[in-house]
Amino acid sequence: MADPRFFSNRGPLTLGRLAEIAEAELGGAAEPDRRISDVAPLDMAGPDEVSFLDNRRYVAAFTASKAGACVVHPDFAGRAPEGMALLVTRAPYKGYARIAATFYPAPETVPGIHPTALIDDTAELGEDVAVGPFAVVGARVKLGAGCRLHAHVVIEAGVEVGAGSEVMQGATLSHCLVGRNCLIHAGARLGNRGFGFALDPQGYVDVPQLGRVIVGDGVEIGANATIDRGAGPDTVIGDGCKIDNLVQLGHNVRLGRGCVLVAQSGVAGSSRLEDFVMIAAQGGVGGHLTLHSKAQLAAKSGLMHDIPEGETYGGLPAMPLKDYFKLVTLWRRQLKETEKKKDG
Amino acid sequence: MADPRFFSNRGPLTLGRLAEIAEAELGGAAEPDRRISDVAPLDMAGPDEVSFLDNRRYVAAFTASKAGACVVHPDFAGRAPEGMALLVTRAPYKGYARIAATFYPAPETVPGIHPTALIDDTAELGEDVAVGPFAVVGARVKLGAGCRLHAHVVIEAGVEVGAGSEVMQGATLSHCLVGRNCLIHAGARLGNRGFGFALDPQGYVDVPQLGRVIVGDGVEIGANATIDRGAGPDTVIGDGCKIDNLVQLGHNVRLGRGCVLVAQSGVAGSSRLEDFVMIAAQGGVGGHLTLHSKAQLAAKSGLMHDIPEGETYGGLPAMPLKDYFKLVTLWRRQLKETEKKKDG
């Protein structure tokens, strides 16, 4: 069971109810009235718990699992152990997500302003806003209904945060307009002065950074991530983007809808990612590039050119991923040939 | 116009005044008394706004721009659209920087100690210091005149910060001496105990880190950057260095004057960067190396050897950049030959 120190279980739930929640068909040893008390990983689940299989790597764990029920893709249903109830769906991870969120709903916001928080008189707070200890809310800030600012959050003057958004501990927001239902993690820094300066024999001359950070709805921004404000144009993050921990976005970067940037990746100034672009962990995108819709960049790759729509690039420097894999194969062959020559 | 929620416009200014500020010659359709109300990007500027062209990529945008005036290099002046006033200079980005800083000067510091800030009795504060809410200033700290500490900044015992320096939200300074007119961004961590320990069969033995971080004048340190203090010698950052977000400097690293370290780059312990060295984004420098004056390391490159004066290295492992480009060309040719063999 999830540790009750941190999570509160609303179960049990019947298999029939779980099938509804997961939009799944009941199969295997499933009796709709059977009660399931919790979710658990495949290798830890017991007979009154539900698990899921989403990754081919874990089929053996699935087959060996003692879970009472499992959310599973039809392709793998046949590999289930005897007696396991199945919740069969083509989207098992999503089905599991919904089940887990029903057992363990997000803690309800307790509205209220902590007495140590500082709220400027000119700030406008919507209904049911929660502001944690030592948070600082500056002049003319607007917080939508149900916003939740955790301890030590700083919202600088003029910033707007849409309804239902949550800002975790110690994050700082300046020069930005944030949409609804966003989640900004601990220590994230939005709206910093971008890295803009002119080279000059007498030293660098700072260029005023006169843009903002515009964040759409339903965006997640990871812990200790850094998002610089625009230099004149804005830095823009489209609806539904998922930005992981320690990601860096330079000034004027524009992300379309639903982009995913995995941990420690970075995008240099003025590059544009169209809708649903994905950058894997530690990937780097050079400045002034365009990654067209659904383009992907593999982990640790360094991109110097645009990526056409729907294509995946990888390597250093990044090239079409299939070319990169061929190149790696070629390197391995060359290595073997070198070995042979030595032996021969 | 820059969003008035965040920026305050001091315009309009005449073209003649702008030319003085930018150290530029008036050209094109320039009448010295014509009033310009604002700065704007090329593609958004209107007839009473001034823009700039600094990057060859944007010549088409320049030619199509509706900006009333533009700061431009003489080489591109001929590509201006009809009717555009030109401010011609060999340093257009610097010229624009000065114009933008005149329209939008940095907000003036309002001196004063926020009532929630904690200032140790033994701290010495210069004139006109500003200290934000919940900031903590420890014993024997010295803050020069006009220093500005934002909300939640922590300055540990003994630290000194020179006149005119600004420390953004939530940054922490310990074991360091910071020069004048520095800008330390939100969440930066200076003076951490470096990663120093001796390997031992009974476990790692921590080595006391007895040095400091010495920061020169006019240095910028990015958001969430981490600068460890020296192990015995100091970690040193020379005057005018520009360090971007999420950069890591290990113990005993020494940077000369005017070094530029772009986002997410890192320098391992005891390496030395002489004056005006540049490390592009996500670059990594191994320990105990020397990058001689004006050396450069390309983005994402991993350096295992010294770089001679003025040379640029790149790749993994890093080599002279021209060799790396040749190697990449070679790889592409080998790939093509492999394809041909398959087809042939």
Next chain:
Amino acid sequence: MADPRFFSNRGPLTLGRLAEIAEAELGGAAEPDRRISDVAPLDMAGPDEVSFLDNRRYVAAFTASKAGACVVHPDFAGRAPEGMALLVTRAPYKGYARIAATFYPAPETVPGIHPTALIDDTAELGEDVAVGPFAVVGARVKLGAGCRLHAHVVIEAGVEVGAGSEVMQGATLSHCLVGRNCLIHAGARLGNRGFGFALDPQGYVDVPQLGRVIVGDGVEIGANATIDRGAGPDTVIGDGCKIDNLVQLGHNVRLGRGCVLVAQSGVAGSSRLEDFVMIAAQGGVGGHLTLHSKAQLAAKSGLMHDIPEGETYGGLPAMPLKDYFKLVTLWRRQLKETEKKKDG
């Protein structure tokens, strides 16, 4: 001498006492009663100071050093300058560490709760706990004896921190159980909601992250590092692990005992590092991999496969390091041959 603004020297100590502390034999010009006043680097030490030689690169500095005494490996003792007292040991860095810690012991914790700190009534604090200004300690938190929380630390509800652990400025701990004698640096974020969501045509569906972060004893976690909590299983960090600044650990990552992760490295979700695995700076480990005991990954390398016990991998993509070195040699030869063809 270490800057008295930041460090307090408990010397002098006799050479005889230093030899005991370093578990070293006296050699060279060593008189046991001679008093040594301080530690110093080889190139800065004077006749009443002790230094150390641990790295072959610095033998010349050793031979030229004016240090009165030096901790040194027997292999290098013969290279000492005349008149230098030697403290000869096969573990000179460890010996130096112990000597330095005797001259400069860690500052003693002054127990007590700062009046601005917020401690929930249900929190349980052991003896001699120190809590700094503006720290926030939530409901049901347990802090072991001698724990030290610095300014602005946030410990969320239910978290437990073992005796003798220290949490530096502005770090946040949620959903975690931390062992004894740990050191968590400034701005580190433990227990964030991991990057877990199901892809879906209607947008991403967040998967509740129901695990914890379990941190063993004697663990060090660097400044601004980010450690996500588990998704269902826990994220686990074994006893004695050393995690450097800006490191990222994804959900469900498991580290054995004594793992070392150098700055800016990252481990993707569900990967497992057995005991004493080392990841050099900026290294990246893909998801769902196993790095067996004492495996090593070279700096900036990107790992897509498991590493067998005791082996070292490197490169992008990572391969056995000796193969990678051969490949680099091969590239260099190919480059030369290409040059010759052009010339020929």
